[in-house]
Every structure is written in structure tokens, then in C-alpha cells.
Amino acid sequence: MYVQRLRSKHYASLALSLALAHGSVGQAKYKSVGNGMADISLDLNEDKHFKLDFIDISEHKRFLLKGTWTQESGNYILKFKKTKPDLGSLFSSNSGFQMPAKIADRKTLVFPSTQPGLMIWGIYCVRESA
Numbered sequence: 001m002y003v004q005r006l007r008s009k010h011y012a013s014l015a016l017s018l019a020l021a022h023g024s025v026g027q028a029k030y031k032s033v034g035n036g037m038a039d040i041s042l043d044l045n046e047d048k049h050f051k052l053d054f055i056d057i058s059e060h061k062r063f064l065l066k067g068t069w070t071q072e073s074g075n076y077i078l079k080f081k082k083t084k085p086d087l088g089s090l091f092s093s094n095s096g097f098q099m100p101a102k103i104a105d106r107k108t109l110v111f112p113s114t115q116p117g118l119m120i121w122g123i124y125c126v127r128e129s130a
Contacts, residue, residue: 027069028076030118030125040120044069050078054121071113078109090121 032040039055052065067080080087083106091101091109101111101118111118117126 027071028113029128030120031128032120032123032125035123038121038123040123040125042118042120042125044076044078052120067107074113075110076113077104080107080109083107091119092122 027044027046029044030040030042032038036057038057039053041053042050043053044050048068048070050067050069052063054063054065055061056063063085065080065082065085067078069076069078071077087103087106087109091103100115101109104110115127117124119125
């Protein structure tokens with residue numbers, strides 16, 4: 001009887017772990033590489049919504065930008081809910097690297113879904129999952 005209850009608890013714990021892991025896995029996640037300027041993460045969720053979480057370390061400010069995304073012709077297309085901040089300044093590279101992200105309009109960013117990383121606020125963000 002004791003062994004059976006122990007197994008039940010173990011399987012329930014395993015099922016919960018799998019459910020939580022499945023719920024947190026999205027289409028893709030981009031995370032900033034260690035730097036002293038900002039902590040940045042871009043999560044493209046399976047429900048076609050995205051979240052760009054940006055923490056400016058020097059000014060102790062946090063920005064959370066949201067919107068929807070689609071995938072078309074090998075590109076991710078992100079449509080932001082708001083026009084602030086300016087996408088051109090947020091996704092431009094001041095490092096001299098030519099990045100393939102394109103600003104389609106004031107609320108829309110397009111970049112290849114096969115890119116291993118993305119420049120956000122001049123900081124390279126590595127793709128962590130597919």
C-alpha cells in the first residue's frame with residue numbers, strides 16, 4: 001500500500017512537471033548575452049503572442065512590450081501593440097554588425113526565423129529554443 005501511494009505521488013509530480021514544462025515552451029526565445037547595460041528577453045509563445053521584457057540595469061527601469069506574431073516565408077513578423085518605444089532605435093545595431101531585422105512600419109518588425117540571434121538595443125540576444 002505504501003509503495004502504491006509513493007508511486008501515485010511520483011507520477012502526479014511527473015505529470016505536473018511535464019505540464020509546466022510544456023506550458024513554458026514557446027516557439028522561440030531570445031535572451032541577451034551577459035552585459036552591464038540591460039537584461040533582455042523576447043519570448044514568442046505558441047499562442048501567437050510575444051513578450052519583450054527589457055530591464056535597463058543602469059537606470060533601474062523595466063519595459064514590457066507585447067504584441068502578436070506570425071511566421072511567413074521563413075520570417076517572424078512581430079506586430080507591437082504600441083508605437084513606443086521607437087522600433088528603429090530598439091532594433092538597430094550600433095556594433096557595426098549588419099543585422100537582418102527590418103522595420104516594416106511603426107509597429108511591425110520582420111526578421112528571419114532561422115537567425116541564431118537578434119540585436120535589441122545594440123545588445124546581441126541569442127536564440128535559446130526552437
